Amino acid sequence: MLSRFAGETPLGRKRRARKMARELAETHPDAHCELDFTNPLELAVATILSAQTTDVRVNQVTPELFRRYRSAADYAAADREQMEALLRPTGFFRAKTNSLIRLGQALLEHHDGRIPGKLDQLVKLPGIGRKTANVILGNAFGVPGITVDTHFRRLTNRFGWVDEQDEVKIESLVADLIEKRDWTMLSHRVIFHGRRVCHSRTPACGACTLKAMCPSFGTGPTEAAPAARLLKGPRARELAVAAGVDPALVPAVAVLAPEEP
Incomplete structure (x- = not known):
């Protein structure tokens, strides 16, 4: 499938990557950091808790956590058993408490x-x-950063932007393709695309706004009807329209279905 762009030059890849990034901005205007926070300390705590669980689960736990622990001193002096009880729903609660x-x-x-x-x-x-640090820098300090999670790694490889699994190398390679000012929002948009459209097992290729620019087109169904049924999340029908697919092909259950974690 990558043979679609087999003869692509480095300059051609950069131009295609930037065009895809612009399309992702149009496709996912609601992309954002899904962890709830009001200051850098809260975001740091939330990102630590997000390991091996969902942002939704973290956001269920942090209101009470942030009410009890408001400063670094509060965390440093925390009663271990009390904190473990609060963090238990996030999994690996002992390690996270530590x-x-x-x-x-x-x-x-x-x-x-x-x-x-x-x-x-x-x-x-x-x-x-490094991944957590980039989340904090980009979303709490406004310092551009690329967050390489499982979605970002999968999609940048499928996009043909990289041929690499190492997170640090992926970060460096993508940084060479995309303008620095766009790094933070690109991370959010790629993650949203991975959760809603470009799923790990069966991507919705035929209902994807990037299909003309993606060398992995065909990894999932290319016909409109089966692809539309794979879209997920509250904007599933809007995503279908953006890809030129009849939104009526998107079943109601897809709109209500949880996005891929």
């Missing part, structure tokens, strides 16, 4: 209790890797 307590301690010791706004400082904090 990360949050250690995060609070590290912030007090090295950053006056504040979340730093630099990548090299963030990745040294307990529970925060």
Whole structure:
């Protein structure tokens, strides 16, 4: 399938990638960080909790967590059993509790209790890797960053932007293709596209706005009717229209179906 663009030059790939990025902006105008937060510390905590669970689940837990723990000092001095009880629904609650307590301690010791706004400082904090750091930078500090999650890795490979599985290498390669100012929103849009259209097992190729530019077109059904049935989420019918597909082909259950985590 990648043979559709087998002779593509590096410049051609960059132009195609940017065209696809612009199309994603049109397709997913509602793309955003789905973790609820009001400040950098809350976002850091939420991203740590999001490991191996859904953003929806995290958002169910954090209101009470953020009510009880408002500062780095609060996390550093937390009662372990009480915090574990709050975090239990997110899974791996013991490890996450340990990360949050250690995060609070590290912030007090090295950053006056504040979340730093630099990548090299963030990745040294307990529970925060490069992916989490880019989420924090892009959404709490307005510093452009590329977040390589499972959706982003899958789609950038399918798009033919990269041929790579290593997250750091993918980040670097995509950074060379897309303008820096667009990095944060591109991450959100690619993730939304992965959840709603370009599913891991069977993508909705025939109902995708990127089909003319995607070298992996044909991985999923290319005909309108079966593809439309694969669209998910509250905007499923709008996505069909954007792809030139009759929205009536999208069943009601698809609109109500949870998006791919």
